[in-house]
Structure formats: C-alpha cells, structure tokens
Amino acid sequence: MVFVEAVPEGEATGAVAEYYRQQRAAWGFLPNYAAAFASRPDVAQAWNGLNTTIREGMDRRRFELATIAAARALRSTYCTAAHSKFLRDVCGDDAALRSLAEDPLGGSLAEQDRAVYEFAGKVATDAAAIQQSDVDGLRAAGLSDGDIADVVFAAAARSFFTRVLDGLGAQLDPETAGAFPSAILESMIVGRPVASG
Numbered sequence: 148m149v150f151v152e153a154v155p156e157g158e159a160t161g162a163v164a165e166y167y168r169q170q171r172a173a174w175g176f177l178p179n180y181a182a183a184f185a186s187r188p189d190v191a192q193a194w195n196g197l198n199t200t201i202r203e204g205m206d207r208r209r210f211e212l213a214t215i216a217a218a219r220a221l222r223s224t225y226c227t228a229a230h231s232k233f234l235r236d237v238c239g240d241d242a243a244l245r246s247l248a249e250d251p252l253g254g255s256l257a258e259q260d261r262a263v264y265e266f267a268g269k270v271a272t273d274a275a276a277i278q279q280s281d282v283d284g285l286r287a288a289g290l291s292d293g294d295i296a297d298v299v300f301a302a303a304a305r306s307f308f309t310r311v312l313d314g315l316g317a318q319l320d321p322e323t324a325g326a327f328p329s330a331i332l333e334s335m336i337v338g339r340p341v342a343s344g
Contacts, residue, residue, distance in 0.1 A: 148342070150316035153182035162188040169195075176322050179342055180225060183315040194308065201304055205297035208238040209263055212256075216264040217271035217302040219251060222338035223309035225319045231335060232326050248334040262288040263298055270302040318342035 156167050156177055166188040170181045184191035202210050211234040218226035235244045246255045253264035262285050269277060285295050316339070324332055324341040332341075 148179050148317070149182045151183075151186070153185035159185075162192075166191050174320075174322075176320065178323075179320050180312050180317045183311055183317045198304055198308070201297065201300045205294070205301070208234070208240060208243075209294070209298065210301050211238055211240075212243070212260055212264055213267035213298045213301040214305050215247065216253065216267035217305040218309055219337050220268035220271040221306060221309045221313075223305075223313060224336050224338045224340070225312050225317060226305060226309050227337055228319050228323055228327070228332070228335045231331075232323060236326075245331065248331040251334055251337075259288040259290070263290070266295075267298050267302040270299050271306050274299075274303070313338060 154163050156171075159167050163185055166184065167177055167181055171177045181191075184194075211230050214230045215227055215234065218230060231244055231247070235241050243256065243260065247253065249255065253261050253268075256264055266277075266281055266285055269281065282295055285298070286292075290298075318339050319341045321342060321344040327335070
C-alpha cells in the first residue's frame with residue numbers, strides 16, 4: 148500500500164482510528180493515501196483543515212481545475228484522478244473532464260479556465276518563475292486579485308499533498324480508477340500506476 152509500515156485499519160486506535168473512520172466515511176472505502184498519514188494523523192487533520200479552508204473560500208470548480216493542473220504538473224496520478232472525479236461529480240462538469248483527457252495541457256478549455264489551469268501548473272512546478280505578466284494575464288481573463296491568490300493557495304497546497312503521497316508510495320485506489328472509462332483514466336496516469344485490486 149505504501150513504502151512504510153502503517154497500522155492496519157482493524158488494529159487502529161485513538162487518533163489513527165478516528166482518521167481512518169473519517170476517510171472511510173468520506174469515500175465509502177479506506178483510501179490508500181490514509182496509510183501515508185498513519186504515523187501522523189495530526190498532520191493529516193491539519194492538512195484537511197487547510198485544504199477545506201482553501202476550497203471553501205473559492206469557486207469550487209476553479210479549485211478543482213487549479214488542483215488538477217497542479218497535480219498533473221507534479222505527476223500525481225492519485226490527485227489528478229481524484230480531483231477529476233470531483234470536477235465531474237461534484238461540479239457537474241463532464242465536458243471539462245473530457246476536454247482535459249483529450250488535451251491534458253488545457254489548450255481546449257475556455258479562456259479563463261485555460262489561464263487558471265496554466266497558471267496553477269506553473270505555480271506547482273516553478274513558482275519562482277511567476278512574473279507580473281502571469282498575474283496580469285489572469286486579471287485580463289477576469290480574475291480578481293483575491294481569485295488569483297486562491298489559485299496560488301490551491302496549487303501550493305496540492306504540492307504538499309502530492310509529495311507526501313508519492314514520497315511514501317501511495318497508489319490510486321482501484322475504486323476511484325474504476326469511476327472512469329479506460330481511455331479517460333489512461334490520460335490521468337501521469338506518475339505512479341493504479342494500485343492492483
């Protein structure tokens with residue numbers, strides 16, 4: 148499941164058991180990434196708080212697009228697929244999901260979405276290369292300065308989570324992978340493969 152030993156769900160107690168319970172309740176199964184946080188459920192809870200604060204403070208669809216862009220740029224199969232599922236199922240945007248499957252660089256997205264997507268990917272991979280012109284481009288696409296900061300928050304937070312998952316070897320759950328047609332899933336495998344069932 149991961150490269151380090153984690154407390155099995157049936158043996159978990161205290162904070163670890165509670166974290167596992169929360170994750171199972173949210174997903175309907177215990178996601179593989181939960182094992183990456185088994186030694187530090189306090190870090191997992193802090194991450195959940197940060198992620199929720201960022202997500203709930205901005206447009207949900209924009210959050211998902213920025214998160215997918217950052218995840219793809221960071222080669223996180225896990226986060227690319229999970230947030231593509233949220234884009235489709237929570238935001239109701241199957242068209243954008245399919246557009247990104249056909250053009251993972253985001254070139255076929257609408258202008259504002261494309262600007263957000265490209266900017267978030269750049270923040271995730273080379274934030275020091277961001278220039279005033281990048282921000283001005285987002286303003287020209289209709290984003291406020293607060294909107295732009297939110298995109299940075301989303302991409303930066305995703306960088307932490309993907310590094311934890313990939314650094315400890317977590318692979319995308321078969322349950323999440325099974326939510327997509329094979330051709331669309333294939334476009335999301337940008338790093339680690341899907342876990343075997």
